Amino acid sequence: SQTIHQWPATLVQPVGSPLSLECTVEGTSNPNLYWYRQAAGRGLQLLFYSVGIGQISSEVPQNLSASRPQDRQFILSSKKLLLSDSGFYLCACNDRGSYEQYFGPGTRLTVT
């Protein structure tokens, strides 16, 4: 089954600083990849998804961006962080033809 790695596990960044969160997947090829954000005590909000290298779809307009430079690598970035970007960021994947998603351990981002 798939294994998803995310790093860093926690991050504290000042407002206006850049951001780069990385997600890598093992145990599958050509997966669909997803970035979610979870606010404290809330459900998940889908931010981006990708069906292939270089193919990114955005669900929510914001100052974040995503890239997929390799088949099993998904990166979430920002040029200038806002306080509202704080949250728990989760990477997920699923195989084509499968409905269930596998999640990584998450990155807790605090913007100060």
Added chain:
Amino acid sequence: SQQGEEDPQALSIQEGENATMNCSYKTSINNLQWYRQNSGRGLVHLILIRSNEREKHSGRLRVTLDTSKKSSSLLITASRAADTASYFCATDDSSSGSARQLTFGSGTQLTVLP
């Protein structure tokens, strides 16, 4: 926007009791899934029920789906302290393509007391 809304928001029970969580949603769906999240961790898929199914079982889990009422319930029987976690329903209403765009509810925090 949140499609699935769980009820109750928090539930506290004794070990051995059954726990029931409900989920309501707004639009037509392909399937509905339940996930579990331990504090500060990623989500783990528990069970999926398709729109043409009414009930599904997996171990101590039982899920029902009523598409006419746009609601689902998750029953955990004979609960254990290790079941303590947040439980989320997620609806899949993806229109086409291989990417599955799930919409998550706000979750039920279950506490099982030993």
